[in-house]
Amino acid sequence: MAAHNKTRRYALPAATLVALAMTGCASQAPQGKYLDGTHEVSGKGKKSTITLQVQVEQGKIQQITTQSHKETESLYLNAERLFPKIVTNNGHEGIDAVSGSTFSSNGILQAINSLPRTDGSTPEYQPVGASEEKGDEFKLKWSIQPRLGLLKGDYYYEEARFRQGHMGSMIIVLDSDNPSDVILAEFNESGRPNYYTRLYQDVPKRMSEYNFSMGKKKGTAWVQSALTMEKMMVEKDKLTFEPNPDYDPKLANKLNQPNRLKYLGLDIVAGASNSIQQSLVPLTAKIHDRIQGEGTQLKLYQNAERLTDDQGRWTGITSLLRFVVDTSTKEIVDVYYDEIFADSKGEIRDASLKKHYRQSKYDSVHYVEPARIGFNVMFDALNEHVKAGGSIFDIDDLPATGDTGSYAQTGFTKRSASWDLYLKQAELLYQEMRADQVVRAHN
Incomplete structure (x- = not known):
């Protein structure tokens, strides 16, 4: 569900760029080290060629952008920590590789070494080793942001319990006009009912606190592996x-052994191989068999949009609505609405919500809904209402659709602002489904 952006940037602060520009106005400005312009340069990583786009102004590197690579995603993210060092140093000389990402680091440094120089020289690149202390651990990053805008296609879903009772689920959506084109792949997993950490019993892992509190080996490894696999499925x-x-x-638990994986071609972060191999891969195989066999009569209609304030600025929250419709009966058989927080604290404008970054209101176990009732309770009730034949627009009897009772006596609830956001999205998707003649009329 998440969006996978290949392009990552590191650039100097605006004030520094202004200072450099002013310096460049001087008539006696010294000749720079590199030729000005935007250059595409490449170096050899462990698994692939790493291609960078480098912007040079007045002989100095101003910005580095990754154009393409096929390295292990987590290791390459680690190696990208070199970008600010290269910009500050205006070159790769004297910079060591990042510990744990030596090959990707050398691919980046080799690419920088090939930048065209003002003196016409092309020094031979000498690979470097890592000298960083082991305590300087890289914290994995990931994005849970959905693809913005409208998405629709043939819908497949499988779920099953695995390994001690965890629940895995897999969504695959295909282009209706080209069934060989995978346009959405989304894996999720919920903790088993008797999970040793009570907080995460039956809690979905994808957009909850699990990926933070369970630590690098379990949490971030799980979500990073899922996103890497999903990206591969869609792109390939x-x-x-x-x-x-x-x-x-016998080597299954020796994570430094390449043959610990049961399947070829999997790019899995160490610590998440069980979830991928025991759940994601088998569930996807079942879906593949269904695609080759009876197919599906279900279609997914999804829209995601960034919520903005009165001045048109993103609030740091993205709303997402999904309808699954059975085209044979023209009934909506599943509704999912969520509001997803930005990937970083700095992008969330409400200070009280910053702590929920990379989480969603539906999955978070600590998010407090102002309506004084669980966000998940509200929209689970909507789902049940619609599946029972109710209109997607008839929400009057659902939780937190109005102010009720006395808090001291009955647990007072307020109308949730999320209902109005849902209704706006519902109207958009409804018009799309009606235009495609796949859903009955809803009043």
Whole structure:
């Protein structure tokens, strides 16, 4: 669900750029190290060629952008920590590789080494090792932001419990006009009912606090692996994976062994192989069989949009609405509405909500809904109402649709602002479904 952006940037602050520009106005400005312009340069990583776009002004590197790579995503994110060092140093000389990402680091540094220089030289690149202390651990980053705008296509869903009772679920959406085109792949997992941490019993992991509090090995590894697999499925239209003939179960827990994976072609962050191999891969294989067999009569209609304030600025919250409709009966069989917080605290304008970054209102266990009733309770009730035949616009009897009672006596609830946001999205998707003639009339 999340959006996967290949482009990452590091640039100097605006004030620094202004200062550099003023310096460049001097008639006696010294010749710079690199040729001015926007250059595309490449270096060899561990698994692929790493291609960077580098902006040079007045001989100095101003901005570095990753154009493409096929490295292990988490390791490459680690290596990208070199960007600010390269900009500050105006070159790669004297910079060591990042510990744990030596090959990707050298690919980046080699690319910088190939930048065209004002003196016409092209120094031979000398690979470097890592010298950072082990205590300087990289904290994995990830994005849970959905693809903005309208998305619709043929819908497939599978879920099953695995490994001690965790619940895995997989959504695949195909382009209705081109069934070989995977346009959405989304994996989720909920903690087992008897999970040793009570807080996460039956709680979905994708957009909850799980990915923070469970630590690097369990939380961030889980979500990073899921996002990496989803990205591969969409980009390569790939839903099946071949078994690894060299797999040795005796080495299954030795995470530094390449044959610990049961399937070939999987790019998994260490610590999440069970979820991927025991849940995501088998569930996707079932969906693949259904695609090749009976197909589906279900269609997904989804819209995601950023919520803005009165001045048109993003609040740091993205609203998402999904309808799953059975085209044979023209009934909506599933409704999911959520509001997803930005990937960083700085993007969230309401200070009281910053702590919920990379989480959603539906999945968070600590989010407090101002309506004084659970956000998940509100929209679970909507789902049940619609599945029972109710109109998607008839919300009057649902939780937190109005002020009720006395808080001291009955647990007073307020009308939630999220209902109005939902209704706006519902109207948009309803018009789309009606235009496609896949849903009955809703009053």
